[in-house]
Amino acid sequence: DYGIDMQMPGMVIATTRTNPAIGGGLIGFDAEIARKMRGVQAILPITGGIAVVADNTWRAFQAAQAVECDWGPAPYPANSADQFETVANSFTDDHQDSRLKDQGNVADALLHGPLIKAEYRIPYLAHAPLEPMSVVVQLSRQRLDIWTGTQIPRFVQANMARLTELDAENVHVHVLMSGGSFGRRLEDDYIAQAVEIAMQLPDTPIKMIWQREEDFTHDFPRPLAIAHARGTVKSGAVDAFDLSIAAPSVAESSLARLRQPAIGPDVAIVAGAWDQPYSIPHYRVTGYRVPAMVPISSWRSVGASGNSFMHESFFDELCHAAGTDPLAERLRVCWHMPSQKVLEAVAEMSNWGSDPGPGRGRGVAFTLSFGVPVAEVIEVTQTDQGIRIDRAFVAADVGRVLDPKNFEAQVQGGVIFGLGHAMNCELTYENGVPQQDNYHVYEGMRMHQTPEIIVRGLENGAKIRGIGEPAVPPAAPALANAIFAATGKRIRELPLSKSIDFV
Template structure:
């Protein structure tokens, strides 16, 4: 075996946190070699130059292992490799590759640690390094937590640089020329006389020499792609309707399935009568599955029709069945024995609030569905001790392990083929839909089964964003916020979600207080407490996770306190802010929105700020009163991510986050009756309409010293900025979402 092939079996994590904060993580497990999955079945003359670059007779293939759920992850990963490899993306293939520990995520674990993004203590730096260690040891291949760019930035550029220099070394050996006489361009090594040796020409030679791992990454001043306007690699296919999503997967001999399970999450099926369904056109089989039935037919529509014809006897829900009772359970959890965390406890809040006038408020946020446009779908083929699965997923290795456990087939014979997803918002961090389809395929071995859920099944069996309540108390002194006490009660996302992934959970759940406990404000007496509500409806991660609701809880009360103190909300936040990058976004959004300028009668302007996923974001929403209701006129957003790698997609992600956040704040909730969600399709779960969409102005700041992701941080400030704007325009203070319970929108 060549030296190159030996080295590419190793973990190619150059530039990751092997040494963080001066602390070396030198354990055997962390330093051990990880197998390069591209080497398996590699044809003669091909080279797997790192686990991210493969060259064979068909050309250059770039591996982009973080899932693309619409946020442009494949595109930005490919550009990071291409920046150093010198290839044009319209001439290469891009694939997420197979599930493998080598593609572990070393950043996402930080979100589960009580480490403030603003902290640079030795303990904080050590903790961030520990996240990389844990990610590698566990082989944590996961897309989430806005971690794709910060986790892959150095790794993918280094992969491109090593591949480039190794190909140059092959050219040196082949031509006898000096390295300095050669350059790379558009997938080829260029000789002094202009002759071009394509990377394909050099692949066989590159596979038989030592890789060049001592490389220098290009200075940003030399970048051709990063930091500049890019055309996303999927823009043409998505614009022309030719993009293949998971739901588009088809193969010869495939049959079509759908499932119908107890609409009360977790409830059993006591029995069923499939007599009518079995006689319907195209039906091949009606099969029992856990909690319900599946229909297999010759197309999806016939499966949908037939499954509704099955007469099912449903058992009761094992969970608290009604929304009113659920909120009673939340309210009863503000007790010492239910305290989950108190990561913020500055000064002496108890003493500060023991006398004098104390401002008090209670807030509520509802369960929210993920509701991706592409419903849950998967193709499963099971035969002869092997399972093949085609779907869009953010957790390929967890899915692989769970399918192996379900079928008894070794994980190495469970092959996950990751496809583009038509949305997720956290839904594809679950694999329940795949496990149901595998249950069907087990009963029809050898036949490819394509399972698609109806929209109603998708809504009814979603694992929603948790509901929550907050009780806030505060005091103002001499026109300033002096004391702030926020208690939040919510079910644990980690406890619920990790149980389904067969992963242990230890300690407090950061998500209960995320986006609240670590805000960069120096209030003298400042406390944030999390209370864990007993498990009710199973819940899951939702775009921006705990911060999605805590932004509303924290910033609504901050606005109330500013009003009570008689101070300007922007000026008071700036006075309290201790974090220069956060101060920068507050100043920027104030400038963008002409903060302080009177908008005139019937209009109002609201400000909100939230630091989540290490990204400070400030938003200003402007509203006006009309005869038809409140109209959102404009939104201004400023965010600090350290470096904007794609200005167009940066703007798209923040604008999309605002639209997502506003639409849910205005209209959306999941309510339960007898354990069954009452909203089962978009007509009962209405997002922001096109005619309601405001003009959105975005500004990206690049003053931070760390690269950050932007997929989620724009969501948390949207709801409080809108609620605060409504107060400014109408004098009505709203403390419960959705806002449409209290006001009408035009």
């Protein structure tokens, strides 16, 4: 069962409505109209909002919207422009979090130009799983049972024991299938809400389901980030590459909610950039920790999801400035044999180097993440209506492909996930409230836009690795690089649809 489908005898349905401004509280509410609505059994206060208990989901949802709530202000920067300004102001010595890559003499090399520089930006992204947050709970005097899809059952057990003042051994977490997560179910906020309801309705099995709008506006998104990139080329090759990335810390934010310390630098700020197997003469990657803003969390492929766009797009810029082939240059600087092999494979698969034809372009990107090297080539066509994505070629090395069909499916799903978010998706804030609250304003890739995706699994790696996340990061830069190849337009901010149309 999925949590949203589970049934129990005597079960009631609940939903919640909390302050749409993240972190804001509830000053008061008027539920007079909602209490008179058909099927409504109770309207209860919970932390930051209200809960409606009814005899079915639809009636609970309708009643929740009928409650008049007086919301408190948000404690975080209210608007996206303010948030990006905070990021932009964080490229300072006192905000430096890490410098995990520093080879050669970057400072000196940058003096011997011509200097190539660019700024890249990526937005907040929602997790938006198809199954909204849902959980079934039942609390008696000495026992709490929880049925839900979760990635953190032990933390759920400990945190709900603390909330109910039960011994942890009396809190039983039954892990169900999840209808998508992408990192969202690393949080237990929705479970705590259901337990708060159960504490007011003991001995009653309660299924709590969030409305889709509640799911979007109370997500813990992937963080926004800005990168400052500088580089030089010499003798037809990349000579210096200096990448500085400023972003809030996922570890600091998410571990605090789990009551765990975040010790040392946050590697996620520079993941997918500092750890690439490129031997560039002068190569530096620096991370800057942005002061905490809205609560954030891990998102499918974590830091590499956005950093790969910034790293691989600028590497492409340097290749074009040097007058060298972008795939050949990646092969030239790559020192890691399995990574070399995926680049060679994707070159052969895509017939790289051949003329794609008028109005068409190919882009390549490579990312080593989670121990898995992945190379992707995207082919696009420029039409009168916009960019059409024709084909995607992907080579990945997980050491041993144990299940070829699932391997192919995970890679294809990862590419679609990466492309769709790169094309269309962002989470923006106005007056402290997320402006995207459902799929009609947070569109992924539609079926008619999905390209043919050709996948090859290689087995040169020394260890068996997972493939659920590594196909995501190279998709965005491969697409952006393909658009440049077809149009001559270099796009440095996601989503790409802010700068170009897709068909």
